[in-house]
Amino acid sequence: MSELVRVEGLVVDFPVRAGLLRQRRVRAVDAIDLRLGRGEIRGLVGESGCGKSTLARAIVGLAPPSAGRVLLDGVPVPARRPPGMRRRIQMIYQDPGSSLDPRRTVSQTLAEPLRRHRTVPAERIGHRTRELLEMVGLGERQAHALPRELSGGQRQRVAIARALAVEPEVLVADEAVAALDASVAGAVLNLLSDLRERLGLTVLFISHDLATVRGLCDRIAVMYLGTIVEEGPVAEVFARPGHPYTRVLLDAVPSRDRRRSGAMARGLEGEPPSPLRVPPGCRFHPRCPQAAERCGESDPPEDRRDGQRVWCHFSWRDGQPYEL
């Protein structure tokens, strides 16, 4: 698979207020490297506040990087993206209710980017709009509807159609199905995977739901406090997670055979991490069930196994396959 997106040493800082007049900077994304192959669906998981949305926004061009760069097809993306480059990476959000203009009909919403980016000649806009609707499984009936007249699943389909209007190569989906009922979410997820097949679309799928990532994605990256701690093919990472944090995340998911009576899943003790106080050494060590002395002293090395990469002093510590 050829590489389409490459993130190199990406850093994103935000100013925060610290006291009355003092400002300090908080590092939401800290020197991240990530590659997306063409036509790949890549899952990005981690707890709230770990920086996954900030990473996504930096890739789309909505958060300026403080250091590092994003390459598209081997070409570095400039800080100010020309429209042609912006067009190639599109984003969809968790709540299509607030990302769609409530006063515009669906077809007006879809025509707007077609006009702005001059993707098709003016007389073809109506035709292209219908094509886009059909692509996401909507029909003529929804074309003249306002967002409030649509269900949550239909609104998310409109948001996807709008993103596709400019024929992007990469779609960044930030918790795109988190607000939908499971019965509806599946249809939107199937749509994403069909679009990948039909259009060769590359997708960065940000989610807190590991079971969904397992069902949809080819590869997964696990983020913790601004860094990636593990990444690799979904099958391998779920079958034998190399990082204790990945194991904790998997353990916390309620599962079929882990019913009550003492066997209830363990979560994590302690306060969730804050990028305002990044611990030295391995960032996960204060909450890690298997931390040793050296974890608090030095940065964890990268450890590789097949296509899987883990940043931990004790990756795959027991060497045993992990059992769900």
Added chain:
Amino acid sequence: MSAHPLLEVDGLRVAVRRDGTALTVLDGVSFAVGAGQCLGIVGESGCGKSLTLRAAMGLLPPGIERTGGEIRLSPRAGAAPCAVPPGQAAGRGLAMVFQDSHASLDPTARVGAFIADIVRRRTATSRAAARRRAVELLASVGVPDPALRFGSYPHELSGGMRQRVAIALALATDPRVLLCDEPTTALDVTLQAEILRLLDAARADRGLGMVFVSHDIAVIRQIADVVAVMYAGQIIEMGPAPDVLDRPRHPYTRALIDAVPTLDGPIGRFRPIAGSPPAPADYTPACRFMTRCAHHVAACSGPVPGVDGLDSRHRSSCVNTLEAR
């Protein structure tokens, strides 16, 4: 466990009044919860699960009222439940934990003082004793440094910590039944696991009856002894959790289970349920799932009442149950 259930909801009907007409949104919901028992209510958004809890608590929003059925609450340990009149808050004996912990806490009050205040109102103890009790409660829900956290404001706490405080607050009233409305939905999976453990421990240690509402069937599987599946304002299947979740009789329950991806299931396409639930204005006496159901027969168009779940035998409202086929 005592012979009497702690909370009985019997044929509950709730309607929304609008422009002089009443739109029925809950239609004959019945269940009972005993000491130390957890009833899980699962269903899609808009099926009426949160409304059921609010009706039981006597916390229906303006314009929505109870139009039928009875809510009975055991007045003290071991006593038979008595009816709570409509429009009256159930008060003592019931407490509720919400999805949004901000909803339970006062943003202008220090969390410890707020809990101590509730304790004092309930038990008329001294200020010092109430304070000690509040610190104990905070410690019991796993708040680290409870004496220190006593002085925190809600906005100074993380989401998970705030939900712990909300649970401590609910327990401060010494309830016999705890109503939980999606208490872990806004939390990360790691925190969700901790809060579920905490609630389960509270149930076991205090012999609490618990009603736990969630759209997440995996969460329900983990915490509930008895499961009620709601669809379009009715309970359509109910019974012991392993029976309902492993051997569902209603096609809707089956479809709902299949729609949710799991960590251990086969990988393939997602299996959504086609169509969407009817709006309350379109509720009929017929099976409300019929139009989305692959197994519907002529009898489905006849009157199909919801499940009467006052005992915990496994039953479904489906006239053509999966088991019978």
